Amino acid sequence: MFKISEFSRLSRVSLxxxxxxxxxxxxxxxxIDKETGYRYYSADQLLTLNRILMYKDLGFTLQHIQQLLREDISMESVRGMLQRKENEIQQRLEEERERLSKIQDRLLLLKREGRVEKEQEVFMKSVEAQKIISFCSHGTVEEIPELFHKLEQLVGKQKRQLLPQMVMWKESESNEAEFELEVAYSLKQEIAISSDILNVRMLPEEPMMATLLQRVDPFVPSTACIDLAKWLEDNHYRIKKDQPGREVYVQSLEENGGTYVEVQIPIEAVRRGS
Amino acid sequence: MFKISEFSRLSRVSLxxxxxxxxxxxxxxxxIDKETGYRYYSADQLLTLNRILMYKDLGFTLQHIQQLLREDISMESVRGMLQRKENEIQQRLEEERERLSKIQDRLLLLKREGRVEKEQEVFMKSVEAQKIISFCSHGTVEEIPELFHKLEQLVGKQKRQLLPQMVMWKESESNEAEFELEVAYSLKQEIAISSDILNVRMLPEEPMMATLLQRVDPFVPSTACIDLAKWLEDNHYRIKKDQPGREVYVQSLEENGGTYVEVQIPIEAVRRGS
DNA sequence: GGCGAATGTTTAAAATCAGTGAGTTTTCCC
DNA sequence: GGGAAAACTCACTGATTTTAAACATTCGCC
Structure with missing residues (x-):
């Protein structure tokens, strides 16, 4: 039997x-001594402690280790836990690599350009599925404000329930200025449709969107979309062609708070060589 | 101005x-409304929030992000923070890779052998510097018990101060059965030397030791040392030849608690191909 | 216009994970 | 008796999440 400090020295684990x-x-x-409360450890427990340390080294939590230490655990469970851990680590490795390459990109840009670019504020996120009310149209970017106006009139007064506005554009390759557009409001709840031009549908979840948020002046078409596309090209990301890009407009209605647009372009996971 | 829930939907950040x-x-x-305490966010703040998210994505803590968001931060500081982060991630990557390969080894062994081997309980740790009192000798493994007995007699009665016993062996290649040994007690404090065969010295810190803990029967030489050496060879670790290996004996003196030996072999960092 | 129910919003406190650190009191051992 | 070592408690880490209790609003319904 060892006192805790001896056991600590022996095992090199802190008190x-x-x-x-x-x-x-x-x-x-x-x-445990009833009188004093002193802890006494047996030599056997060094072995147990060693196993604990080993599993900890492998990245298991104490809870999992507790399960792994139980005598009656089957080999299959051990294997299962190891495999789950393996996947977990694989994934973490992936994330860390991703992170590293992003940081290295930023460092490189900082060195080359000597400043932190606005364009760097490109950010990956997932966007969950959402319900929208929309109509489709053809037009140039300059026409977007009027399309929004039209949508607003069609939908009517229940503005409380809808937020925010968005435009989706399918690349129409033939004409560089004119796009196939879908103008929409994002819906919180169900809504009664009052027009047959309008349709209500679900926008699917996008697991990976490259996004760029920019302030825009009203009635001046923003360059955010082009900036983002350029950034993607520079960084060797692949744009998912089957899903349209989105421009989500955020405006402080009541005040002079300015308008922002967030461009969202769905991309595919392509690991790029650094 | 947006209420918190609107801002949350817009930014896809939880309340x-x-x-x-x-x-x-x-x-x-x-x-913040004085009356109700409600929080109101401006559209501008979406931009700030986006920057926060981006830095978070890069792995910075909120504290660091707070520094990074300050307007007056110099480019040099930004660069410094990015570089520190880069190193940190590099290191974490290394650790994760290590972990992964260990887990994969275990899985492989589990599949091949169908059980969790005792030999797998090999564990890497660092061992800090320590003071020992020892004498050197020549002998076979069978002679170790008597050498310990001799050491005990030489040192005298102050057993309280010393723990644990250990043997260090330098490989003597000429003769397979006979080793050059150093028999020692690990010292907690300074001690008066009563003999000129004994010497007190520091054992240097070993940053990386492969260790294996095994129960041994008294007077039966253990195979732990051989087991460990075999494991090392199997796993392509390189043994540091300039430092001797150690066998640290742990025994519950007073009781029938058994005796354990922990074999420690200093190794060098060699990344092995999986 | 009032009622209840269902949300929505606020605040604050506690849990998470695997410990570390400081500070105080009690016990051990010589 | 004195000093080391044991015990204990409380606070803190990081980035939230969870829980609980107290208000506010909006809805349908009568």
Whole structure:
């Protein structure tokens, strides 16, 4: 039997940690003196502690280790836990690599350009599925404001329920100025359709969108869309052609708070060589 | 101006998080109604929030992001922070790779052998510098018990101060059964030397030791040392030849608690191909 | 116009994970 | 008796999430 400090020296695990393991229940001392409350550990427990350390090294949480230490655990469960852990680590590795390459990009740009670019504020996110009310049209970017006006009139007064506005554009390759557009409001709840030009539908979830948020002056078409497309090209991302890009407009209605547009372009996972 | 829930939908950041950011001080609402305490956000703040998200994505903590968001931050500081982050991620990547390969090894062994081997309980740790009292000798493994006995007699009665026993062996290639040994006690404090065969010295820190803990029967030489060496060879680790290996004995003196030996072999960092 | 129900919003506190650190009191051992 | 070592508690880490209790609003319904 060892006192806690001896056991700590032997195992090179701190006193705090040993006491914590006791509290947690993962390694109870073999004996506790009733009078003094002193913890006494047996030599056997070095073995257990060693296993704990090993599993910890492998990245398991104490809870999982507790399961793994149980005598009656089957080999299949062990294998399962190991495999789940393997996947988890694979994924984390992927994320870290991603992060690293982003940081390296930024460093490179900082060195080359000597400043932090607005264009760097490109950001990946997932956008969940949402319900929209919309109509389709043809037109140039300059016509978007009137299309919004039209939508507003068609939908009517229940503005409270809808937020925000968005435009989706399908690339129409034939004509560079004119696009096939869908002008929409995002809906919180169901809504009664009052027109047969309008349709209500679900926009599917996009697991990966490259987004860029920019302030825009009203009635001046923004360059955000082009900026983002350029950034994507520079960074060797592949644009998902089967899903349209979106421009989501955010405006402080009542005030002079300005208008912002967030361009969202669905992309596919393409690992690029750094 | 947006209410918190609108702002949350717009930015796809949860209410909880927005409130937390307010508390944290990283993104205070543009206005708070005195009467109701309601938070109101401006459209501008979407931009700030987007920057926050981007930095978070890069792996920065909120504290660092707060620094990065300050207007007066110099480009040099930004670069510094990015570079520190880069190193940090590099290191984490390394660790994760290590972990992954360990898990994959275990999985492989589980599949091949159908059980979790005792030999797998090999564990890497660093061992800090320590003071020892020892004497050197020549002998076979069978002679170790008597050498310990001799050491005990030489040192005398102050057993309380010393823990644990250890043997260090330098490979003596000429003779397979006989080793050059150093028999030692690990010392907690200074001790008066009573003999000129004994010497007190520091054992240097070993940043990386492969260790294996095994129960041993008294007077039966253990195979732990051989097991560990075999494992190392299987796993393509390189043994540091300039430092001796150690066998650290742990025994519950007073009881029938058994004796354990932990074999420690210093190794060098060699990344192995999987 | 009033009622209840269902949301929506606020605040604050506690849990998460695996400990570390500081500070105080009790016990051990010589 | 004195100093080391044991115990204990409380606070803190990071970035939220969860929970609970207290108000506010909006809805249908009568």
């Amino acid at each position: 705090k940690t040993l006491r914590y393991y006791d509290d947690f229940g993962i390694l109870k001392p073999a004996k | 909880k998080t927005l409130r937390y950011y307010d508390d944290f001080g990283i993104l205070k609402p543009a206005k």
